[in-house]
Amino acid sequence: xxxxxxxxxxxxxxxxxxxxxAGVLAFATAILAACVPAPSTTQTKVDTVSxxxxxxxxxxxxxxxxxxGISDGGGQxxxxxxxxxxxxxxxxxxxxxxRICAFYGKNLVSAExxxxxxxxxxxxxxxxxxRCK
Numbered sequence: 001x002x003x004x005x006x007x008x009x010x011x012x013x014x015x016x017x018x019x020x021x022a023g024v025l026a027f028a029t030a031i032l033a034a035c036v037p038a039p040s041t042t043q044t045k046v047d048t049v050s051x052x053x054x055x056x057x058x059x060x061x062x063x064x065x066x067x068x069g070i071s072d073g074g075g076q077x078x079x080x081x082x083x084x085x086x087x088x089x090x091x092x093x094x095x096x097x098x099r100i101c102a103f104y105g106k107n108l109v110s111a112e113x114x115x116x117x118x119x120x121x122x123x124x125x126x127x128x129x130x131r132c133k
Contacts, residue, residue, distance in 0.1 A: 056103040057096045063087035065125055067100075076109060081128040097130045106132035 054064050065082040072078060079100050083093070097111035109131040116125060 056100055057081060058099045059083060059092045059096055060087070060089055063089065076131055076133045077104065077106060079130040079132065081130065082125055083128065084124055085126045086124055093128065096128060100130050101132035104132060109133050
């Protein structure tokens with residue numbers, strides 16, 4: 001009986017804390033949402049590709065580990081393309097920077113193929129850093 005009362009007291013306390021800070025959470029969410037750039041309305045024509053090729057990069061899925069993008073806040077995007085060096089098709093890798101930027105309605109600024117800072121964490125993986133504006 002005492003345990004049920006303690007549990008009920010915790011739930012009430014947590015609810016009071018949440019309600020007390022709900023306004024701050026809503027305000028913070030609104031501020032953070034304002035920091036995210038609006039999605040581009042530019043329409044981009046992308047070649048139709050087979051299901052074995054990732055659409056944005058044009059890289060075969062067997063060679064692709066991941067693609068991640070982050071805004072620099074100044075109108076540019078930086079995309080990191082992580083790929084397995086042993087499986088990569090060099091022509092696909094060379095075409096990927098321009099293709100990625102075009103896919104997102106942007107222009108290529110720069111591209112750099114690099115080894116990972118800690119290659120022992122993901123052996124055989126390299127990254128292609130693509131900057132678009």
